[in-house]
Amino acid sequence: MSETEPDTLAPEVREDELDEDDLLKPEFVRAVLDAVEEERPEEARALVEPLHPADVADLFEIVPADRRRDLAKAIHDLVDADVFAELNDYVREELIDALDAREVADIASELDTDDAVAILEDMDVEDQREVLRAMEPDDRAAIEEALSYPEESAGRLMQRDLVAVPEHWTVGDVLDYLRGHDELTTDFWEIFVVDPAHKPVGTCALSWILRTPRRIPVGDVMAREQTLIPVDMDQEEVALRFQKYALISAAVVDGNGRLVGMITVDDVVHIIQEEAGEDTLLLSGAGDGDINEPIALTVRTRLTWLVVNLGTAMLASSVVGLFQGEIAKFALLAVLMPIVSGMGGNAGTQTLAVVVRAIATNQLTDTNTWRMVRREITIAMANGASLGVLIGLGTLLVFHNPGLSVVICLAMIINNLIAGLGGVLVPITLDRLRVDPAVSSAVFVTTLTDTGGFLSFLGLATLWGLGG
Structure with a gap:
């Protein structure tokens, strides 16, 4: 799952929609559905707009299946990429079926690669190809590469957007690079240091970069010991490594040891939850155990x-x-x-x-x-x-x-x-x-x-x- 922005809603606003357990109140859900049913989309949008993307996703999962498309139509401008990243797999698939290829491509382009792959990997092959054709070449290439890796592997889970710098740079070079390139990813906790063959040789936490004088070489402050994740490693093993070594992020390398992506802890938390529930349900033969299945x-x-x-x-x-x-x-x-x-x-x-x-x-x-x-x-x-x-x-x-x-x-x-x-x-x-x-x-x-x-x-x- 992609990381969403922190919750900044005022407490008095949240009290109208959420209970003490941060769950949507039944009366709020009924009010939204009544506005949709009575064809008052402006009122429905006004009610939903203050919600966090995760709460909007919860709203779609709570309402009856036969009401979801009408709800999506009424508040379509609020159902953005962040909401799709938070949706239950079955509910997301249902909403994706109601969109055309261009709309799905626009949503996927706004997501991190791993979240975009989660949307496309369960689609029919023909629908998947149609969506990929509608995407920009760079986005399409990244997703096609991810889809080439085995399901539930690090290659499917990793993000391609990361910050990597050469070992000979100084801390000042790194700071200038970060400030001078708007296209760099905005969600990262450490910088990967690579050799000329683009193989990771160490990592630098952002806190080290900010507190170190500009003239100091990156090689002098980086940590050379790091946990590298093979691109074909099963996601359950990835989660175990994050848990064992208390990682925040980790570099993903291909068969030649080259840096090809990174995995962050927010994705791993989701995997730990998913794998734990999956084993419990498999023991009982209950399938996925998802109430939306x-x-x-x-x-x-x-x-x-x-x-x-x-x-x-x-x-x-x-x-x-x-x-x-x-x-x-x-x-x-x-x-x-x-x-x-x-x-x-x-x-x-x-x-x-x-x-x-x-x-x-x-x-x-x-x-x-x-x-x-x-x-x-x-x-x-x-x-x-x-x-x-x-x-x-x-x-x-x-x-x-x-x-x-x-x-x-x-x-x-x-x-x-x-x-x-x-x-x-x-x-x-x-x-x-x-x-x-x-x-x-x-x-x-x-x-x-x-x-x-x-x-x-x-x-x-x-x-x-x-x-x-």
């Missing part, structure tokens, strides 16, 4: 995983079928067995969430993998024993059957151990096989805990002779 797409995504889960449920059911004779003789088995499988499923989900997060944040490495496995086994055994004793005592008090109490206690311990092992080994194995553990792990772990719970409880009950 088309219903048909949501149904298709969720139904796919529900069908897979149906298959695993049938597998667990077949295990129960093996013991239908014992269940028919001792009906309490049918009452208690869901407790064992259910608690195992919950324990497996806890472990799975921790391990997937550790993989995603690079906390889990080849060095500490087995330590993580031993840790989760220890936790599973401790939790299983505690839960087993509790459910065993509860069963004894309610049903007065010592044998049944021992069986359910042992089954709880066994299934918690299965849950712990599955929760840690399944995602690690999938990661080693280059399969995203956030996508597939939950199905396997659920299957393990269901079948393990039924098999351990009913199997122990049969061995104990409870159904005899």
